[in-house]
Amino acid sequence: MSIRLFLMGLIFLSSARLIFLSSAQAADQTLTLGVFPRFSASDTTKRYSPLAEHLATRLGVQITLSTSRDFQSFWRALMELRYDIVQYNQYHYIRSSRNYQVIAHNKEFGKSTIAGVLYVRKDSGITDLKQLKGARVLFGGGEDAMISYIAPMYMLLQAGLSKHDFQSQFAVTPMNSVIGVYHRQAEAAGSGDMVIDQPAIKNAINPEELTVLAVSEQVLHLPWAVRRTMPAQLREAIQAALVDLENSESGREVLKAALLSGIGKAQDRDYDAARKMVRAVLNAH
16 A cells, blocks of 8 residues: 555656646747738837737747848748747748748738739829839839739739839838829839728828729738647647637737737638739749
8 A cells, every 4th residue: 555655656746747847848938929020120019019928928938029120131030940930921921831830810900811902093094904014013012022012913914914014113011102103103003902991091192092903812811820840739829829819808909909800710721822823923033
């Protein structure tokens, strides 16, 4: 009897030690959350700090929010696998899917999808994509901007134009491309279908003077991904923490700060429509 009690005591002590070590390791673990720079670094910090803090509390780990000053530095950090969790655009995910696994997607303005749009001024006389031959097209971001460059470029290619048939120019953000066309800095703007509803746009210009020339196929909104080497239990816990945000008042406040209406589950095949556009544009280039 005494031997049995002794062995049971050893088992209890071993289990307690494992639980203690597991808790200590979780507390010591630090995950880096990367958010791609569609906002300035200071705005990104302001908008996503509450989300990072929420994840840290929910997971019982430390979360470091990492911001980038531009797309180049963000991409470099992504390729160096500095991020454990990352929110980025569809093109970034497609390019990095060997190392990152998608787990979720943004919901913005109550929508789970987004489309690329080409805007023109109503008084431009432009009613067909083919009329952009020889014109200036102002895209938001760079050539890795999924919605404001790749999707609009895909539409132009589908209309029979090549990238040499018009002058490609780039604004810092999708909003700036729309503002630039309003001020006649270009004949068309490549942007997203929700940009025109942004308060910053309405405060800067009169959107009624612009019109939609073409709209792309809808694609699933911005993805959230984690490193493929991450343990499945932690990956699933992160996914659950993100998806559950819209189910509580405190979670909805976190979403509101990040200008999100929710976060939904996602898997790799959900981005096949975006892959089709990326392949066509990259092949054309």
